[in-house]
Amino acid sequence: MSETVLLFRPTGPEEIALVAASDYRAWPPRLPEQPIFYPVTNEAYAIEIASDWNVQASGYGCVTRFAVKKAFMDKYPIQKVGGAQHTEWWIPAEDLPELNQNIVGKIAVIHEFKA
Numbered sequence: 001m002s003e004t005v006l007l008f009r010p011t012g013p014e015e016i017a018l019v020a021a022s023d024y025r026a027w028p029p030r031l032p033e034q035p036i037f038y039p040v041t042n043e044a045y046a047i048e049i050a051s052d053w054n055v056q057a058s059g060y061g062c063v064t065r066f067a068v069k070k071a072f073m074d075k076y077p078i079q080k081v082g083g084a085q086h087t088e089w090w091i092p093a094e095d096l097p098e099l100n101q102n103i104v105g106k107i108a109v110i111h112e113f114k115a
Helices: 013-021 041-056 093-100
Strands: 004-011 060-069 078-080 085-087 102-114
Touching: 004 041, 004 085, 013 102, 041 060, 041 102, 093 102
Parallel strands: none
Antiparallel strands: 004 060, 060 102, 078 085
16 A cells, blocks of 8 residues: 555535535546645644634535545645644645545545534
8 A cells, every 4th residue: 555645625615515526536626716726734724724714705614634645745845834733735726636546545524614
């Protein structure tokens, strides 16, 4: 079995509906105004975004967790975007199909928040 990295993604209702439509195996293509896919490195940061930003924007937010082959993720340095726990990967939208091919198992919803 290849080595994997755990990623977390705070997600709103539209995006998680598209993930569900893929049987929780893939992220949907980015919209034109979304040039980068931003999974985060830790659950606490994902909870912060989902519970604060996603709920405020849409009334619903969830945190997902998924494993990706380490060899794929090694191409992307971790970016620190705020406090110590505010770390994420910046994956260009054009690389998202390849990321999806490197997901091991399914994307799991591990937390849900509602207004």
